[in-house]
Amino acid sequence: MTREPAPAQSTALLTDQYELTMVEAALASGAAHRRCVFEVFTRHLPPGRRYGVVAGTGRMLEGLTEFRFGPAEIDWLDDRGIVDGPTLEFLADYRFSGDIHGYAEGEVFMPHSPVLRVEASFAEACLLETYVLSVLNHDSAIASAASRMTVAAGDRPCVEMGSRRTQEFSAVASARAAAVAGFTATSNLEAGRRWGLPTIGTAAHSFTLLHDSEQEAFEAQVKAFGPGTTLLVDTYDVFTAVRRAAEIAGPELGAVRLDSGDLVEQAGEVRALLDSLGNTGTKIIVSSDLDEHAIARLQAAPVDSYGVGTKVVTGAGSPTAAMVYKLVERTDDDGAPVAVAKNAAGKKSVGGVKHPLRSFGEDARAEAELIGVGSAPETEGAPTRELMVPLVLGGEVQAQHIGEEGVVRARRRHAASLAELPAAAKRLQEGEPVLPTIFS
Amino acid sequence: MTREPAPAQSTALLTDQYELTMVEAALASGAAHRRCVFEVFTRHLPPGRRYGVVAGTGRMLEGLTEFRFGPAEIDWLDDRGIVDGPTLEFLADYRFSGDIHGYAEGEVFMPHSPVLRVEASFAEACLLETYVLSVLNHDSAIASAASRMTVAAGDRPCVEMGSRRTQEFSAVASARAAAVAGFTATSNLEAGRRWGLPTIGTAAHSFTLLHDSEQEAFEAQVKAFGPGTTLLVDTYDVFTAVRRAAEIAGPELGAVRLDSGDLVEQAGEVRALLDSLGNTGTKIIVSSDLDEHAIARLQAAPVDSYGVGTKVVTGAGSPTAAMVYKLVERTDDDGAPVAVAKNAAGKKSVGGVKHPLRSFGEDARAEAELIGVGSAPETEGAPTRELMVPLVLGGEVQAQHIGEEGVVRARRRHAASLAELPAAAKRLQEGEPVLPTIFS
Known part of the structure; x- marks a missing residue:
């Protein structure tokens, strides 16, 4: 037929x-x-x-x-x-x-x-009713939440990394919707493939835990990706890790990522430490359960970019439009x-x-x-x-x-x-x- | 390779x-x-x-x-x-x-x-990390919410009909997760195809509005599906619609669906009207923004089954586990x-x-x-x-x-x-x- x-x-x-x-x-x-x-x-x-x-x-x-x-x-x-x-x-x-x-x-x-x-x-x-509504209700909910986050972040980039906290295909759609609302990149590879979105990602805590020491993990990562990589510094003690990261990667260290604790306080202390070590060009990325309000509070701290997960992919409390x-x-x-x-x-x-x-x-x-x-x-x-x-x-x-x-x-x-x-x-x-x- | x-x-x-x-x-x-x-x-x-x-x-x-x-x-x-x-x-x-x-x-x-x-x-x-978490976090969130709904509903069936309020593939997954938690059927056809779930659905308000009158719409629906169908009775006036439905379909009318207003009060009045018209076997389905708390309140009303949409597919406030x-x-x-x-x-x-x-x-x-x-x-x-x-x-x-x-x-x-x-x-x-x- x-x-x-x-x-x-x-x-x-x-x-x-x-x-x-x-x-x-x-x-x-x-x-x-x-x-x-x-x-x-x-x-x-x-x-x-x-x-x-x-x-x-x-x-x-x-x-x-x-x-x-x-x-x-x-x-x-x-x-x-x-x-x-x-x-x-x-x-x-x-x-x-x-x-x-x-x-x-x-x-x-x-x-x-x-x-x-x-x-x-x-x-x-x-x-077409159900199909049209499913797509628009989801993606508009995500973009509506994401827009408040990029507004709060001003000139600082927001990066979408919430794939694990939403259904696997919603994750792909969420990455796209966040991009519409001004997010600069996503961790989601399928979204990168389908719509050419810039993708990002280096390592998780498991990579540090896999190795016999944080030292070995950082060395392995810098060896693989060069000093411009982003090192995750909160698996054990943040300040020890930052010193170690700067020592291993040198002044070219791209960024450190903070994923826990009081980010406002920590960002200031980590910035001071990095600067004292000569890593004035090393950026600070934060990523612990951020939403637009957390981003607004962090605007006063020396943070360079925001990794946003759960809150953007779930519409910051409003998962449907x-x-x-x-x-x-x-x-x-x-x-x-x-x-x-x-x-x-x-x-x-x-x-x-x-x-x-x-x-x-x-x-x-x-x-x-x-x-x-x-x-x-x-x-x-x-x-x-x-x-x-x-x-x-x-x-x-x-x-x-x-x-x-x-x-x-x-x-x-x-x-x-x-x-x-x-x-x-x-x-x-x-x-x-x-x-x-x-x-x- | x-x-x-x-x-x-x-x-x-x-x-x-x-x-x-x-x-x-x-x-x-x-x-x-x-x-x-x-x-x-x-x-x-x-x-x-x-x-x-x-x-x-x-x-x-x-x-x-x-x-x-x-x-x-x-x-x-x-x-x-x-x-x-x-x-x-x-x-x-x-x-x-x-x-x-x-x-x-x-x-x-x-x-x-x-x-x-x-x-x-x-x-x-x-x-496997991201993929495993995406699936489990979503589906567990939906099933966790759905379980509270089936608990609240006791012996009365809950039917999942929230596809339009979540991403199109999350909708398919949600229908399945709700079934795990005891929902008896879904409106989602793809979920019916993939996992053999019972599917349901008859007509929306648009079907009534499409015809020159509610009378013609009801006649068309009963002609197509027989008197055992479910007629949606709140496009205009509920009580006029119930009388009309009973007249057109006779005592064999399967069910009427209420999708707006004070459902507790309405269900009682509609039940009394149906009984007075001889439609003692006609069931009452309700479906307006129900969650576990609304279901619990409706347990005292003469309702036969619950159609649950937005709240189940969005995890009733907790869309991720x-x-x-x-x-x-x-x-x-x-x-x-x-x-x-x-x-x-x-x-x-x-x-x-x-x-x-x-x-x-x-x-x-x-x-x-x-x-x-x-x-x-x-x-x-x-x-x-x-x-x-x-x-x-x-x-x-x-x-x-x-x-x-x-x-x-x-x-x-x-x-x-x-x-x-x-x-x-x-x-x-x-x-x-x-x-x-x-x-x-």
């Missing part, structure tokens, strides 16, 4: 069963072919956060081309009796042929920002568009296609998220910027959003969007969303 | 770069071939939790057979200059040939329980074992191979986690149970732990281990770990 060879790794079963059963029932009722508009948005930011960061768009588009039901998927659905024969035929032929617009990856968002708009038949667009994918418009039997919305308690939504613009004040800072329902928003003459960009047109993924280029563009977009926000956006303490969302 | 064909989907780059650079430096120093024992444990449970649940073991073993560096991986490492030529040769030939023992999947654990023990050369065992992978023993140049441990502030570890047993009191309830260091623990005559089982012997994965059988066994193990725990284990309020960990 398939027109094209099945993808090597289908993404089409990375979904909730009801997306397929809805297609079955809608094919039977005839409504499956109604033209629909679904929008992705969140009702609220995580508690106290002032902005969110759209991420995962490129990754979602990369997987979209593999969102096809090959013979293996069709056979399994058939064996299990998940959907009926006509639906299996529809799925075997499925290839998304509609349009997707969205906030450019890296863009900041507010509650109710329509970060993605999917336009296609009900059947085509409905099938709480985005939803809602039908806002569909055609009727005459092909005329009808705005639709549910009325469920506490989960009301606003029907109709949303047209967002960001408006700017006299200081050229962003002032509001203006959202027109069904048509362009009222701007009252304020300067504005378009937020929606085409991501998929007639089923064709726009190539600049995927692969390495996608990450580079997203990272640039994020930096530019952040720079436009009012200064309050960069405060770490809890607050309200930094831009009001105004519907018109 | 490879002896066997590369795996279709290598898992070997799902790792931190330093695992590979440590191998390089250890190959150069000669220490790479020292026989090592690494152990996985957590220093603490999430705040207030009384026990943890080991999960992911089977998934980790499934991926272990694909943890090989094929030509694509080797070429990339070479191009990037991540490691040197001799290391590339070692990696190309790499296949784990050591032993892995661990707590059976589904077993409960306490702080410092040695949930996994990896024995091999340094190079072989070191390479905080497990670490530490070198505890290695041989010296004469091949004699040496216990090793780091001394870092706040992160001290206990050197030497751990031998755990669970001891039982006169009431046949578990009493303590006894951990012998270097030899069997002192039991003082109490009845005990072995906790470690062989998972990999001489590189061979023990087949009963993987695939569908692995999940079935893990689920059974979890139920049995939970039943042994003191009654306090099942309290939801914050408390201490329910068993003391006693080293000897």
